[in-house]
Amino acid sequence: MTANGWLQIAVFFALVLLTAKPLGLYMVRVYERQKTLLDPVLGPIERLLYRLTGIDANAEMRWTEYGAAMLIFSLATILLTYAIERLQGAISLLNPQHLAGVEPYLAWNTAVSFATNTNWQSYVPESTMSYLTQMVGLATHNFWSAAVGMALAIAFIRGISRRESKTLGNFWVDLTRGTLWVLLPISIVYALALVSQGVVQNLKPYDTVKVIEPQTVTSTGTDGKPVTTTISTQTIAQGPVASQEAIKMLGTNGGGFFNANSAHPFENPTPLSNLLQMLSIFLIPAAFTVALGKMVGSPGHGWAVFAAMTLLWFAGVATCYWAESQPNPLLHGVDQRVVQMGAAQSSGGNMEGKEVRFGIANSALFTTVTTDTSCGAVNNMHDSLMPLGGLVPLSNIHLGEIIFGGVGSGMFGMLIFVILTVFIAGLMVGRTPEYLGKKVEAFDVQMSMLYFLIFPIVILGFSAIAVLAPSFGTSSLSNHGPHGLSQILYAYTSAAGNNGSAFAGLNANTHWYNATLGITMLAGRFLMIVPMLAVAGNLATKKIAPPSLGTFPVNTPLFTSLLVGVIVIVGALTFFPALSLGPILEHLLLRSGVSFS
Amino acid sequence: MSDLIFIAASLVFFIVAVVYLYGCKSLKGGDDNA
Numbered sequence: 001m002t003a004n005g006w007l008q009i010a011v012f013f014a015l016v017l018l019t020a021k022p023l024g025l026y027m028v029r030v031y032e033r034q035k036t037l038l039d040p041v042l043g044p045i046e047r048l049l050y051r052l053t054g055i056d057a058n059a060e061m062r063w064t065e066y067g068a069a070m071l072i073f074s075l076a077t078i079l080l081t082y083a084i085e086r087l088q089g090a091i092s093l094l095n096p097q098h099l100a101g102v103e104p105y106l107a108w109n110t111a112v113s114f115a116t117n118t119n120w121q122s123y124v125p126e127s128t129m130s131y132l133t134q135m136v137g138l139a140t141h142n143f144w145s146a147a148v149g150m151a152l153a154i155a156f157i158r159g160i161s162r163r164e165s166k167t168l169g170n171f172w173v174d175l176t177r178g179t180l181w182v183l184l185p186i187s188i189v190y191a192l193a194l195v196s197q198g199v200v201q202n203l204k205p206y207d208t209v210k211v212i213e214p215q216t217v218t219s220t221g222t223d224g225k226p227v228t229t230t231i232s233t234q235t236i237a238q239g240p241v242a243s244q245e246a247i248k249m250l251g252t253n254g255g256g257f258f259n260a261n262s263a264h265p266f267e268n269p270t271p272l273s274n275l276l277q278m279l280s281i282f283l284i285p286a287a288f289t290v291a292l293g294k295m296v297g298s299p300g301h302g303w304a305v306f307a308a309m310t311l312l313w314f315a316g317v318a319t320c321y322w323a324e325s326q327p328n329p330l331l332h333g334v335d336q337r338v339v340q341m342g343a344a345q346s347s348g349g350n351m352e353g354k355e356v357r358f359g360i361a362n363s364a365l366f367t368t369v370t371t372d373t374s375c376g377a378v379n380n381m382h383d384s385l386m387p388l389g390g391l392v393p394l395s396n397i398h399l400g401e402i403i404f405g406g407v408g409s410g411m412f413g414m415l416i417f418v419i420l421t422v423f424i425a426g427l428m429v430g431r432t433p434e435y436l437g438k439k440v441e442a443f444d445v446q447m448s449m450l451y452f453l454i455f456p457i458v459i460l461g462f463s464a465i466a467v468l469a470p471s472f473g474t475s476s477l478s479n480h481g482p483h484g485l486s487q488i489l490y491a492y493t494s495a496a497g498n499n500g501s502a503f504a505g506l507n508a509n510t511h512w513y514n515a516t517l518g519i520t521m522l523a524g525r526f527l528m529i530v531p532m533l534a535v536a537g538n539l540a541t542k543k544i545a546p547p548s549l550g551t552f553p554v555n556t557p558l559f560t561s562l563l564v565g566v567i568v569i570v571g572a573l574t575f576f577p578a579l580s581l582g583p584i585l586e587h588l589l590l591r592s593g594v595s596f597s
Numbered sequence: 598m599s600d601l602i603f604i605a606a607s608l609v610f611f612i613v614a615v616v617y618l619y620g621c622k623s624l625k626g627g628d629d630n631a
Contacts, residue, residue, distance in 0.1 A: 064622050071611050071614050071615055074611070075607060075608070075611040079604065079607060082607075086600060104602075104603055107603075447621065450621070530614065530618045533618075534625070538625060
């Protein structure tokens with residue numbers, strides 16, 4: 001670890017802190033339909049959209065109606081994207097590479113993946129998806145799935161702030177306003193900033209160039225005999241990358257235009273573009289804490305939640321940065337050409353799978369940020385992380401992606417933890433738990449527990465089946481032993497958390513993985529949202545009691561500490577056994593000189 | 598044929614999700630203001 005590395009991490013966090021408040025207050029104005037600077041431009045567009053779709057913008061919805069509207073919308077977008085993927089081969093528009101239609105298993109997995117804000121990619125985008133599919137099928141989903149998450153978080157906050165109300169707002173209005181007022185304007189400016197850094201934005205066919213030094217490659221032919229080929233040209237993929245990249249990060253979607261994601265020089269060319277990408281992942285989730293404080297009338301509560309998120313973020317980035325700064329014990333000292341302890345020519349540590357232009361600090365920070373949230377974009381390969389470095393992204397997702405979290409989903413996930421924390425605090429002192437003046441009752445806790453239970457059930461259930469099935473589960477692995485377990489566990493964890501990053505090394509483009517990961521993504525999104533909305537709807541109906549001596553304050557360091565404690569304990573109790581057989585065992589074996597191929 | 602299976606599977610999941618939603622509501626019982 002270096003002072004320079006820590007300085008860059010500190011600059012990143014300072015920018016998050018600086019942007020959280022103005023954006024959070026702006027978002028409150030947007031969702032509360034107060035005046036904003038963008039009204040003259042966006043107001044007429046919004047009204048036109050309502051007129052065309054027949055939406056009554058003043059109609060309020062109960063939580064069941066809000067949830068049903070969200071489910072219908074998500075189903076429609078899944079079917080639309082599925083159709084576009086399947087038909088892309090028959091549509092010549094924006095398909096200069098003449099790519100064929102996507103096969104059904106993969107098309108369904110991808111449609112579900114983008115609708116759930118997961119953006120898990122079992123395919124190589126530049127050789128599978130046409131520009132039309134990328135722009136109409138996938139990039140639009142990046143806006144929609146993010147706007148859905150933001151709408152749900154706002155609905156939850158309204159549930160807390162409203163008194164004796166049967167409604168949580170209007171899903172269609174929240175969806176529209178989140179897209180028009182928040183995501184679109186920022187994405188436009190952000191995409192132009194990325195273009196200034198060298199991110200490509202065009203609709204050209206791919207370039208073919210001559211390589212400077214032709215390479216001779218020997219492989220095994222279909223008849224089993226060696227075949228020697230000389231490679232003298234290279235295909236360089238192009239496309240409308242910047243416009244997709246902006247919302248990919250801002251909406252914590254994470255699906256790359258290219259297979260290498262944010263490690264690709266056309267997606268993330270410079271240290272500045274890298275900083276912007278990391279900042280944009282935390283931008284809206286951090287602002288949501290300010291919006292929470294403002295809307296519930298307790299700014300201190302918003303900052304207490306922000307502090308809890310910050311503590312967990314710092315623990316993750318410090319661990320990952322430390323782990324990746326260590327030399328690999330199996331390489332260190334074996335070959336003097338492998339510089340692992342830092343030198344004038346090398347930043348030292350584990351540089352496998354990392355871009356030299358980002359180095360250890362910015363790779364560790366990116367890994368932590370992308371898994372604190374539901375983003376899943378990567379600027380380095382997580383499969384190449386040291387075992388304890390890989391433990392960090394896994395644990396971040398296992399905690400529920402509430403460390404700032406996905407846009408909206410991080411906030412409502414954290415608020416469910418707040419409910420649980422308040423409940424436990426109430427039990428500790430023997431009083432009826434209250435959250436900001438609202439009594440937390442049996443139904444709220446039942447629904448919160450349902451929310452918590454679905455997550456491990458799908459992850460551990462499908463992982464267990466895959467581990468026990470050599471024909472369709474472990475046959476996809478590139479490594480066996482504890483690292484292989486980590487690869488499978490990471491895939492289902494990423495899918496259930498709607499993260500989308502991959503440990504790589506696992507070939508997930510099989511019928512089993514495409515189908516089960518799709519189911520996991522759906523369960524991890526929608527089966528968790530429903531009980532969350534039930535809690536929100538129930539809270540909205542309650543009276544707000546004035547604070548008394550017995551009220552547990554939720555704007556103090558004690559609350560923050562208790563909240564962090566509850567999050568860590570719930571996560572550890574649920575996933576530590578699996579983690580101990582994966583990255584932790586791998587770490588211990590690596591120290592003993594054992595590795596697995 | 599595969600297309601029909603995946604479209605049907607998506608529909609089934611979301612129908613189950615709506616049933617699940619109203620199932621959660623029924624757990625709450627009668628009084629909305631309880």
